Amino acid sequence: MQDEDLRVAVVGAGIMGGDHISRLTNKVSGARVVSVVEPDDGRAASALLTAPGARQRATIEDALGHDDIDAVIVANPGPFHEATLLPCLEAGIPTLCEKPLTPDSLGALRVMEAEQRAGRPLIQVGFMRRFDAEYRQLRELVQSGDAGALLALHCAHRNVATPPGYVESMLITDSVVHEIDVVAWLADEPITAVEVKKPRRNSRAPEGLREPQLVLLETASGVLADVEINVNCGFGYQVTTDAVFESALASIGRTTGITQWRDGRMIAAEHTTYTTRFEAAYDVEVQRWVDATRRGVIDGPTTWDGYLAAVVCEAALEAQASGRRVEVAYVDRPAFYAA
Amino acid sequence: MQDEDLRVAVVGAGIMGGDHISRLTNKVSGARVVSVVEPDDGRAASALLTAPGARQRATIEDALGHDDIDAVIVANPGPFHEATLLPCLEAGIPTLCEKPLTPDSLGALRVMEAEQRAGRPLIQVGFMRRFDAEYRQLRELVQSGDAGALLALHCAHRNVATPPGYVESMLITDSVVHEIDVVAWLADEPITAVEVKKPRRNSRAPEGLREPQLVLLETASGVLADVEINVNCGFGYQVTTDAVFESALASIGRTTGITQWRDGRMIAAEHTTYTTRFEAAYDVEVQRWVDATRRGVIDGPTTWDGYLAAVVCEAALEAQASGRRVEVAYVDRPAFYAA
Amino acid sequence: MQDEDLRVAVVGAGIMGGDHISRLTNKVSGARVVSVVEPDDGRAASALLTAPGARQRATIEDALGHDDIDAVIVANPGPFHEATLLPCLEAGIPTLCEKPLTPDSLGALRVMEAEQRAGRPLIQVGFMRRFDAEYRQLRELVQSGDAGALLALHCAHRNVATPPGYVESMLITDSVVHEIDVVAWLADEPITAVEVKKPRRNSRAPEGLREPQLVLLETASGVLADVEINVNCGFGYQVTTDAVFESALASIGRTTGITQWRDGRMIAAEHTTYTTRFEAAYDVEVQRWVDATRRGVIDGPTTWDGYLAAVVCEAALEAQASGRRVEVAYVDRPAFYAA
């Protein structure tokens, strides 16, 4: 461990960027925010209240030019990720890039090429579920083999309500993208086909949004994951997985916390937002990224994982539109990204 | 098994008696109600609607005199039990007597003497918790010894509200009497001392009723049971036990049934009355009593168990009044009631 | 309610028939077994030990000929059901017929025709899940509408292991047939399409048996049910349903019973057989059938329900073989079977 704090630039001062600024400042050891890259002065000013020592920068190039940055967290909208990552790679600066790496697989391929030119892996992708304690326990169970092979996964991904502007494709690219990554990570093999089923529509969903949907993901060895994506359910923010093994079932994501009995009922509070459900996972992700970055390594999901997710998302969008099962094909894995 | 149904007289057509009449008529195999012993014509008429083949009898002597009865269920108020049981014993008729056997231990001793004169055990006492599946599993765990010795029990006995006329002594004689029996049954040894603690009073309790209370029961080998008796809790009818073993904890009485997530909460319905909480236990108790009676045996709690409970209740009332720990002493167990 | 017991013939003295004989004799009120229709003398003799007053009959015609029967329970293998039901219908005798009504839809149509000739509904089909307390609570929730419309169901149907002779088609006809009935009953509308997905094979399954499978059922309004059928899972007999409503989630089939903490773990026993998991449902089903039959009515699933299930099973077998989505078509519902 170095003596000095990791000096971080956070790109984007929206909700997610603001969370990261606050986390780095108030919770994480060994790092501090030195730059907030945000063209909007109002947003930047409000973010700087949380991180008094930091400066606003209008662009990533501007931030990199001041030569006071050790690492970057990318939390602007997905369409801007490529343009943010490329100069960071050129400058040899490690980044933690929020999902998606890029909105499409071609962008991801370009980022992969640039990273290879940079000579060493520099990008970690923000699939923070991999840092959730229960997901980790589930993966350990898969890898231990002591429940037999993994056969199937039943996933549910439920949100209270969608924000304005949420359209059908975002069911895949904003929401199921988490399961797309974590299913491959749990099964330890790529997703090879995808299909989308559409049950009866929830009348709570905004006009034009056809959901819930059931997304079926198949992996190379045949693990079948069904994902209920259900984003206007009203009752809670709930992310659960039941994993079917050859000789066991394992379940994560149960409701926890204080339980009350009142008025003839047993009651426990369910989460209503990802910020409480996955708060600890975000904290662990960022602390581990800071620690690894200070040691000069990456120990989370890489650009390759971001590329895989981008390819599956494209296939899932096609499946969503067509109602058909769509097979998934990837470029060969570069040796640079050897597992 | 005999071909013929057991012909049963039910004494008392109140809530409990009515339940038994309905149970014998509609659920239990191998028995039918032939007499309803109830001086109140209105109650009797209403009970006879459920058991169309039965006749009203004004007194137990009247019912016994018609010579058409194989067995009796005693469900009139406790103070009348002795006067009901004695003629049944004299007639050699098997009975299932609702708790308490008698309100005091002297009455219980007189019933024991009469039963011994009758020459064989005829009375089963209605401690129906012994027929609840989870209590039975807990007792099996005690007896198996594979969790080590039983050390302590934490019991809770919660009611929504008390009926009119419920006074402080009834906390012991009507409510904790169930734990008094079942603690001795689980520990498989008699209770030797009792003490009553009075926490802060629930303002929901009717004027003059000082509750909840915490009743401490000690058994011969030192098992310590604390019983929370809490009968105006409003939120449910809840009977739970946590059993502390040398190398395990076992818990019974969890809330079960359909679980819902709504409005940011996980919700399951809790029982609000003993009739649903212990419905299956009552059914099993009565079916097993009918079966055993037809075979000419008793396989439930006996008069001796009823006597033990009566003695502990007397000690508990003294402890409740005095605030002191009261030791319990019993007559020697007659060979007639050998375990 | 009549004074006299319902005199029942049980057809088939295998495991299921034996269960019914024991249930009618020892648990159910208002009925007794008078005939056991079983050509195998050994089986019959063993069954008669449980029902001492009953007689063996070689055939249903033989049993009906003795004119001492009020009702029949059909528990022989499915291929014999039609030949058993037709003479019962001709004799005007009410029957409780174990599932499947018939192995194919044509047989079911013939039974429906014979029943209509008999002039009144006489057959109840043994879909006993409809009598399980939690399924009933779930259906009440659907019908109350207070969680919004039902959108999707996630069902799991897990068995410890398959008996010898269990082949792939039986995943549908023996196992998922329960969900096929209960999904339509919960959604209160017929199933209109079916599809079968095959995840990675469980190596615990007997050679040649490709399972688990995921069966997708669609109803008329678009409710999508996914059913995991998983019959060599080793770990338990587990039947669960998560119902997704517009504004709630409801879950049934949780593990219940005594909970222990030992050796660093919390442990509760899971069922390992349907006989304990659904014991109460069977008891309720048969008691209610006896009660209704004595009143001359049917209040359970009818021949029409049996026909619907047979049609969906045929479609599911086609879907299982082809890998394709198969739409389901039914004959028009006769007025005789008006809901």
Added chain:
Amino acid sequence: MQDEDLRVAVVGAGIMGGDHISRLTNKVSGARVVSVVEPDDGRAASALLTAPGARQRATIEDALGHDDIDAVIVANPGPFHEATLLPCLEAGIPTLCEKPLTPDSLGALRVMEAEQRAGRPLIQVGFMRRFDAEYRQLRELVQSGDAGALLALHCAHRNVATPPGYVESMLITDSVVHEIDVVAWLADEPITAVEVKKPRRNSRAPEGLREPQLVLLETASGVLADVEINVNCGFGYQVTTDAVFESALASIGRTTGITQWRDGRMIAAEHTTYTTRFEAAYDVEVQRWVDATRRGVIDGPTTWDGYLAAVVCEAALEAQASGRRVEVAYVDRPAFYAA
């Protein structure tokens, strides 16, 4: 928030001190360890591996003399706390002192006097349960009043096994001391009487250790807390509380995490050590202490709370030895420690 990290000396490099050094270095934002006060060179060297920038100091006076310390965490054995705290107070240095503040109430009074001479509150006592999320939710429920008044608490405090040298008095001073603090904190009023009951002894306990015990704590308004202290239970590290309100029950400390079904059982891992059970509470406690200390305030339990616990412990030891109920008396609360 200041720009500079809080420079902390950790006194004691045993298990607890080592944990704090690692926590401050690797997890907590805004602080770093500059001194490890530990006379044992081996322990100090091993602790310094975790905190490479820190120096060993032989005594607290030595550490204070170097004038490079902003705050102190006291994690040496309780009998040394007073001698550690007094020079810190004299130097005006804020401290987080692990429980117990002092082993006896006289020592606590002397610390209180010294703190008052220092002119402002400087000491926070390490009752970290107050920082556990579920305890906080429970306290909020008490304070909201919307479940009615708090009436009783059922607490369990279970450890896998005791370390060598653990004697009966430590049941109170090392273990129940946590409940002594948290019961008063939950009830928001002081404990006024204490009594100790001794159930059957666990044969797993080391020779001479008579446990489990049941400690009864009464508060000023009559809230009655029973605490099962059970420290050789083998099965887990388990800390639970059931809170009885006038119209609700609330329960905290349920087993959480991944759940498995295997071999006919449902299984979830229970904690086996406080380091995992309360890891998050320790992290929150220390982060909040660092934040508050940098702002020049205290927002956790104070010296007054440490004094209250010391008085109750003395009474509990007398109750443990005598078997009698012992009333508790405190000095008047100095205005300096106004709530």
